[in-house]
Amino acid sequence: MVVPLYRNEENRATAIPPRDETGSQISARLLEVIAHAELEVLPELYAFGPLTEGVTPRKDALACVRDGGAWGQLVPVDDGAMPTAFRIFSFHFDPAFDATGFVGWLHSHLARSTDTGHMAMHHEVTRRPA
Numbered sequence: 001m002v003v004p005l006y007r008n009e010e011n012r013a014t015a016i017p018p019r020d021e022t023g024s025q026i027s028a029r030l031l032e033v034i035a036h037a038e039l040e041v042l043p044e045l046y047a048f049g050p051l052t053e054g055v056t057p058r059k060d061a062l063a064c065v066r067d068g069g070a071w072g073q074l075v076p077v078d079d080g081a082m083p084t085a086f087r088i089f090s091f092h093f094d095p096a097f098d099a100t101g102f103v104g105w106l107h108s109h110l111a112r113s114t115d116t117g118h119m120a121m122h123h124e125v126t127r128r129p130a
Helices: 023-035 102-113
Strands: 005-007 013-015 038-051 063-067 070-077 086-092
Touching: 023 102
Parallel strands: none
Antiparallel strands: 005 013, 038 070, 038 086, 063 070
């Protein structure tokens, strides 16, 4: 079981307390989160390409992954006909809204409502006042 964590006021990782919400309440809350989020769609298509051991990833790589002993990097591609090309988009959330569970909810929604493969990644940037 994976226990989600968040950073508290002292910037220490703390388990997120369980929520008492129905599926409909979760969907309504996360649709409100989306309504107040900024959506960014990258213009290029991306695909995983090989990353040779000991070589620095390309500067335009969005992610690096390991599958067994092989490494790959997610980089822009020119050929949209590639079977594994991805359209990348991201949400930038308004911190005033609780986005807890968003990545899993979005992944499930896409799996139910589309007839295509997808992946969901999460990266949290803690914004501190200037």
